[in-house]
Amino acid sequence: MSAPLQIVALLFPNVTQLDLTGPAQVFSQFPDAEVHFAWRDRNPVPTDSGFSIVPTATFLEAPQADLLFVPGGAGAFELFEDDAALSFIAEQAAGAQFVTSVCTGSFALAAAGLLNGKRATSHWASLHMLEDFGAVPVRERVARDGHIITGAGISSGIDFALALAAELYDDRMARQIQLYIEYDPAPPFDAGSPFRPEADQQSVKERIASVTEHRSPMVARAAQRLRTES
Amino acid sequence: MSAPLQIVALLFPNVTQLDLTGPAQVFSQFPDAEVHFAWRDRNPVPTDSGFSIVPTATFLEAPQADLLFVPGGAGAFELFEDDAALSFIAEQAAGAQFVTSVCTGSFALAAAGLLNGKRATSHWASLHMLEDFGAVPVRERVARDGHIITGAGISSGIDFALALAAELYDDRMARQIQLYIEYDPAPPFDAGSPFRPEADQQSVKERIASVTEHRSPMVARAAQRLRTES
Numbered sequence: 405m406s407a408p409l410q411i412v413a414l415l416f417p418n419v420t421q422l423d424l425t426g427p428a429q430v431f432s433q434f435p436d437a438e439v440h441f442a443w444r445d446r447n448p449v450p451t452d453s454g455f456s457i458v459p460t461a462t463f464l465e466a467p468q469a470d471l472l473f474v475p476g477g478a479g480a481f482e483l484f485e486d487d488a489a490l491s492f493i494a495e496q497a498a499g500a501q502f503v504t505s506v507c508t509g510s511f512a513l514a515a516a517g518l519l520n521g522k523r524a525t526s527h528w529a530s531l532h533m534l535e536d537f538g539a540v541p542v543r544e545r546v547a548r549d550g551h552i553i554t555g556a557g558i559s560s561g562i563d564f565a566l567a568l569a570a571e572l573y574d575d576r577m578a579r580q581i582q583l584y585i586e587y588d589p590a591p592p593f594d595a596g597s598p599f600r601p602e603a604d605q606q607s608v609k610e611r612i613a614s615v616t617e618h619r620s621p622m623v624a625r626a627a628q629r630l631r632t633e634s
Numbered sequence: 635m636s637a638p639l640q641i642v643a644l645l646f647p648n649v650t651q652l653d654l655t656g657p658a659q660v661f662s663q664f665p666d667a668e669v670h671f672a673w674r675d676r677n678p679v680p681t682d683s684g685f686s687i688v689p690t691a692t693f694l695e696a697p698q699a700d701l702l703f704v705p706g707g708a709g710a711f712e713l714f715e716d717d718a719a720l721s722f723i724a725e726q727a728a729g730a731q732f733v734t735s736v737c738t739g740s741f742a743l744a745a746a747g748l749l750n751g752k753r754a755t756s757h758w759a760s761l762h763m764l765e766d767f768g769a770v771p772v773r774e775r776v777a778r779d780g781h782i783i784t785g786a787g788i789s790s791g792i793d794f795a796l797a798l799a800a801e802l803y804d805d806r807m808a809r810q811i812q813l814y815i816e817y818d819p820a821p822p823f824d825a826g827s828p829f830r831p832e833a834d835q836q837s838v839k840e841r842i843a844s845v846t847e848h849r850s851p852m853v854a855r856a857a858q859r860l861r862t863e864s
Contacts, residue, residue, distance in 0.1 A: 456687070545818070562789060579834050582822075583826060584841070586757060590793050591796060593808060
């Protein structure tokens, strides 16, 4: 691996910002690493949470990534029609040691042709649709298939990034960062996935139905295009 | 409470960005709420993690908060010498239903004169110094004293914000948001606070020593000034 370690994260409009900012907090503690937020230009990019984040590099300026990272959100599905973004992902992935995502960032990896036959995870409400891209959806908080590492929904990015700390450095580094960010979680409820006892099952059904209705046509088109091209 | 609920978060240079972005992800799901990131001007504000966030309002533009929220980080201690920021905090707090912080944001609340005699928490490495301001430091992930609600270090902001969801709306709302953000944490180690079995105790000692050396003179000065003024 090169020194410094080059981490390139994709930053796009309507990103679910915690997908990106959770891991970014962990990455900021990696010794001898540089983190880049790449987008087509350096104008502030609106997130899903009412504020904007400024890219640190354009697609042309970003170095070759050792670790490529794609967060998720509604905007990840808009990337399906964005050739520049999909090409950036595919070209960066070809030279990266690790190709990674959190939440529905895995759909952008899939649309870039990177998940065919690969075990991958995603947000619980979208996970089933990964199959359309020929991926093998797995219900894991952090899933690994060779050099592809994917995290589940939104807040899982913290677990994902600590797993990367252990992989890229060692367990001690991961423990030190976990301590620093005081990641000793104490959720007020046991409701954090569809399979937890306090999960709101009506919410589960409604969100899966809504996500499937809105996103499955986009997924089907992108998967079709990928099959035609390859 | 007014409708929409007005949430005003302070955004300042060298903020520990997850202190702010973790809660912001939860706040983005509050129904009928507006979230403002306030700073002296609207230029992008550099965070601790190598990227900048754009304020959505200046101190003059921000509405009166129903919920005032101050994140932490090295920059929170720089606010001690920033009269405009401390006045903004104190004036907003006077009209707010809830006055809140995560991590060392509690030190900014304290420097603005808001924690005298109050139970409050902070990042584990800085917590002991809250006493200099006349606050009562408590080792809790989310601490409440009347209308003042404080969260512990960095990642605790997610637990903090879910507790606020339950307080401002109801338990069902908190559970629904927890489900949406898939907050079913699975840290790879049990190392997230000094009191956990896998915590790196050398890190604990070194960080407390370093933080105390760098910050206690600033805390002592600010606390002295507060006593002189009151």
